[in-house]
Amino acid sequence: MLRKTYATLLFVLATSVAAQTPTPEEIAALVDQRVSALNPYGELLNDPDPERSLAAMQIMLESGNAELTRMALEFGLLSPNPVVRRAAVEAHLKSGPTLTLKFEGGDDPDPNFTSTVVGYYSGSTEPGNQGYWKIKVGEYSADDGCYLHVNARSGCFVTVNSDGVYFTHDQYKMLAARTDVTDEGLLKGFAKIYKVAEPVPLTVQLID
Structure with a gap:
């Protein structure tokens, strides 16, 4: 009796798992459905008209739809056109994101590198003398x-112009940095950080 009950239970469990697991054909159909839904936006x-392309990107970035926003941001940041790249960066900044600034202290970091990142920026460090804020x-x-600091009394935080993307924190000269958008969609440059004698490499990732 127990053996029969156990066998019945196994059958029920196996049937339940099978019912919940999509077949490869079902997954393929879902993939086709999702791709076909996004293709019109990609088009x-x-x-080919750069003004229409730019307008489409800006509208998608302001749509409030997370998937469309990500698609448009990635398109803009990876564009070879500097005007499109700048528009993508500015649209992203307008959304009020939380940015992670990555500082590279190098093989022989300044004695104040860690204390500045951790103590003054309330950031963190990792092996290899990398600091995050x-x-x-x-x-x-x-x-x-x-674009201001969240605390407006600190003035400008990010400035975007034809020369690059600048990060500043004027209070106590905490930060002064200049970056450019790379072909990988990153902001890269150098930063002068508080109490550290020489500028250090800075990277800001805009696409997850």
């Missing part, structure tokens, strides 16, 4: 032409 982004971007100030 809009790749419009997470900080949220504030609102855009038309008067100052920049």
Whole structure:
């Protein structure tokens, strides 16, 4: 009796698992469905008319749809057109993201590197003398032409212009950095950080 009950239970469990596991054909159909749903947006982004392409990217970035926003941001940051790259960066900054600034202390870091990142930035460090500072971007100030710190009393945090993307923290000269958008969609450059004598390499990742 127990053996029969056990066999019945195994059969029920196996049937339940089989019912919940999609077949390869079902997965393929779902993939086709998702790709076909996104293809029209890809076509809009790749419009041969650069103005229409730029407009499509900006509208998608402002859509509030996470998937469309990511698609448009990736398209813009990886574009060979500097105008499109800049527009993508600015649209991303307008969303008020929390950025992670990665500082590289090098093989022979400044004695103050760790204390600055951890003590003054409330950041963290990892082996290899890498420091990380997470900080949220504030609102855009038309008067100052920049994106403010969350604490507006600290003034400009990010400034975007034709020469690059600048990060500043004027209070106690905590930070002064210039970066460019790379072909990989990263912001890379050098930063002068508080109490560290020489500028250090800086990377900011905009695409997860």
